[in-house]
Amino acid sequence: MARMHTRRRGSSGSDRPVADDPPEWSDVDPDDIEARVVELAEQGHDPSGIGLKLRDEGVKGVPVPDVKAATGKKVTEILEDNDAAPEIPEDLRNLMERAVRLRRHVEENGQDMQNKRAMQNTEAKIRRLVDYYRGDELDEDFVYTYDTAVDILEG
Missing domain, CATH: 1.10.10 (Arc Repressor Mutant, subunit A)
Structure with missing residues (x-):
């Protein structure tokens, strides 16, 4: 299967073992x-x-x-x-950090079209993830904007 925003295919990674039980050498309570x-x-x-x-x-x-x-x-x-779960899912938070970093870079370097495109792709991924998480992990009225991402990451 090809990548979402390029025509290349990804390299396959290793698979985890099929075993359902923990190994004998790791008998932690x-x-x-x-x-x-x-x-x-x-x-x-x-x-x-x-x-x-x-x-x-x-x-x-x-x-x-x-x-x-x-x-x-x-x-x-x-x-x-144990009520220690993060308030925002980890994958969404990582994408928001990347989008904020890219937005700041593009504001400083207006001619960098490659990173401008990367920022647009990242924000598109964020919007799709927000639609996926809306209602379960996020509020029903949550909408992604750059300002909300900055507020979430700083707070």
Whole structure:
């Protein structure tokens, strides 16, 4: 399948193992994992960053390769249960950060048409994601603008 805004195809990545059970060498208590997830969220880490920290550092020195296999819940579900979930989804926040950065760049460099196009593509992706999340993760009347993105990211 081709990329959304170019004609190129992406390179395929590696697949995760099919196993549903956590490996024998990673026998961490699910309650300890959940406590560590909440602790990392309070330190300001995003859900994907929490997964990487658990994979690399682990809990009490034991790595956790897959949080869902070990606990039966995804990282975001654990955060929602403990009222530590981010107010805006991580993918939307990352796109908003990129759009704000690109808008500032284009304002300073008016002749940079390539990044102007990249900004337009990024904002189009944001609008599609807002339509997807509207009602569930976002308010019904949420509309993306540059000013709302700046307010959300600074607040």
